[in-house]
Each structure stands twice: as C-alpha cells, then as structure tokens.
Amino acid sequence: MIQTLNSFWNQLESIFNFRWENELFLYLLPLPLLLLLVRYLLRRKSKSKLALSFAKPLKQNKLIRLLSFIPDTILSLCLVCLILSAADPYQIVYHQRIQQEGVEIVLAIDLSSSMLNKDVRPSRIEVAKKTAKNFIKARKYDNIALIAFAGAPYLASPLTQDTTFLLQSIDRLQSDLIPEEGTALGDALGMSINQVRDEPNPKKINILISDGNNTAGNLDPLTSAALAKTFGIKVYTIAVGSLMPSLDPVDETTLRQIAAKSNGRFYRATDQTTLQAIFKEIDTLEKSRKLIIREEEHVSSAFAFLMGACALFFMNLVLKLTWIENMLED
Numbered sequence: 001m002i003q004t005l006n007s008f009w010n011q012l013e014s015i016f017n018f019r020w021e022n023e024l025f026l027y028l029l030p031l032p033l034l035l036l037l038v039r040y041l042l043r044r045k046s047k048s049k050l051a052l053s054f055a056k057p058l059k060q061n062k063l064i065r066l067l068s069f070i071p072d073t074i075l076s077l078c079l080v081c082l083i084l085s086a087a088d089p090y091q092i093v094y095h096q097r098i099q100q101e102g103v104e105i106v107l108a109i110d111l112s113s114s115m116l117n118k119d120v121r122p123s124r125i126e127v128a129k130k131t132a133k134n135f136i137k138a139r140k141y142d143n144i145a146l147i148a149f150a151g152a153p154y155l156a157s158p159l160t161q162d163t164t165f166l167l168q169s170i171d172r173l174q175s176d177l178i179p180e181e182g183t184a185l186g187d188a189l190g191m192s193i194n195q196v197r198d199e200p201n202p203k204k205i206n207i208l209i210s211d212g213n214n215t216a217g218n219l220d221p222l223t224s225a226a227l228a229k230t231f232g233i234k235v236y237t238i239a240v241g242s243l244m245p246s247l248d249p250v251d252e253t254t255l256r257q258i259a260a261k262s263n264g265r266f267y268r269a270t271d272q273t274t275l276q277a278i279f280k281e282i283d284t285l286e287k288s289r290k291l292i293i294r295e296e297e298h299v300s301s302a303f304a305f306l307m308g309a310c311a312l313f314f315m316n317l318v319l320k321l322t323w324i325e326n327m328l329e330d
Helices: 002-013 023-028 031-046 062-067 070-086 124-138 163-171 185-196 221-230 253-261 272-285 302-321 324-329
Strands: 089-101 104-110 143-149 153-160 204-210 233-240 265-269 289-300
Touching: 023 070, 031 070, 070 302, 089 302, 104 124, 104 185, 124 163, 124 204, 124 233, 124 272, 143 163, 143 185, 153 163, 153 185, 185 204, 185 221, 185 233, 185 253, 204 253, 221 233, 221 253, 233 253, 233 272, 253 265, 265 272
Parallel strands: 104 143, 104 204, 204 233, 233 265
Antiparallel strands: 089 289, 143 153
16 A cells, blocks of 8 residues: 555656646546535534633644544545546656668679689689678678679579578689579679569669679670669679789679669779778668657556545545544544
C-alpha cells in the first residue's frame, strides 16, 4: 500500500504536466467540496446543542480539531482520484532512435587472364581483391553483392550484409574460376543491374573493376550502362594496371564510356595505394544515410490514480470500522 501511495503522490506532483483523454470529467472536480459543504450544513443543522456554564473558558485542543477533518479529507481525496482516473490523464514520452540506411552495392571484379599481370604488385587481381575486402569491412550498413566475370559473369554472392561470407567469397575468386576466356563487361554489368534493380532503396551503385574493353558476352556495355541509368544505378568503373608498356595494356575507353553513360565516375588505379584512395573516395561519395526517427508514446496514469483512490477508500474504511473516527469526532 505504501508503494501504491508513493506512486500516487508522484503522479499527483506532475498533474499539471498531464494531458487528458476525457477532459469533461474534470468539471466534476468541485463535486467533493460541494458534498463536504452539504454534509457540514446537514450535520450542523441536526446537531443537538447543550448550554453549559464554566467558571473558566474551556480551551479546545487545536490538534484534535485539525485531526477531526481527516476522515472527510480522505473521502474527498478518494473522490478526486476517481474523477482524475475517469478523465484518463496521460503524459507524452518522446523516443528518438537512429536508423542507418545503407547503399545497395554490387562489386564486379574481372578474373580474366590479363588480370594476372604483375605490373601492379603482387598482381592486378590480388590488389583488386585485397582493396575490395577492405572496402567491404568499412561498409557496415550496406547490402553488397559480388560478381566475378571473365568471358561470362558469375554470381559469387547475392545481396547480403554478411561481411564474413563476402570476404570468404572474395578469397575464393581465382582466374580459373570461370572457364570462358575474354572480358564480358556488358554481361557483367547486366547481371549487376539485376541484383539491385528491384530494391526499394534509391541509393544503388555498381563498382566495376577491370583492365580492358569488352571482348566477350552478348550485351553491349553501353546498352547495359543505359539500363543502369534507367534504374538509377551509378556505375563506378576502375581500370587497374600500370601506365608502363605491357603485354596486357589497359584499355580505358569502354570503362570511361560506361561511367559517363550511367552518371558514374571513371578511375585509373596504377598501384595498390591508388586503388585504396579510389575506394576511399567512393566510400566518401556514397555514405550511408543516418535517419533520426522520433516517436511519441502516450503513457496513461489513470491506473495510478485508480490505485490511489482504492488505497484512500480502504483507509477511510479502517477509520469507519475502528474507534479512531469516534475519537476524532469526539
């Protein structure tokens, strides 16, 4: 009961911060005072009087006089609590949470034999794989798909946020994974588009890492780039290879055209440091969105006032059923 009363008083202290579901009940708050007044007038009218004469004036104990108001006060408070409970008071509690909304990303890595060239140490393909892994580790809130391609595309991983699986999938990428020779840029880009085209997230990008032009496949790279633009997918193309003369020279032309056609960007990575800087720039350009969601909760206090009314009712009942009220009235 003590705990209930403490809760009741805490609610009563903050009564001016309440909002009310049923405000009309608040017009009944003067009712307890009105009932007390009527009861006082009726009791005074019906009370018998006896005139006595004393040699000295009889001093009335003020404390006992004050205590005599306790039963009526408790009853009045009980009625007030019932009225407040019926008015259904509530407080608004505001909650705020931060939701990270990621980017839909497709990584497409060229596994053709030319990517084994060691003009970028230890090799073009190994540098691409290592840098892609570091990029994935930094993207905690994104769905990422992984596509490998040579003369044909291969889906190494569908869209997922499972970083461990993505890293393992990259480790499994080897130049002999795809038997078809060549570089099917158009087909690889087409498969990349299919992974994210139906996703509701408006932020979709494709990162295409290769060293050459389109030499295989059925889809024209520029047609695929136009489709990417139609679906709102930006394509970042990265040409990997040294600027020095090589048996496997880097062909930038097609990669530049793909990036321009899809409103993306073209980059040239001549070594591991350059490639890391390119991925860092893409990471900056395509940041995950941080959404601040505010919610309000209506916390009702009607039950606390109802419990307070019950506690006061039982206190009044105890006074009625014992000698205490008779003592106070006397």
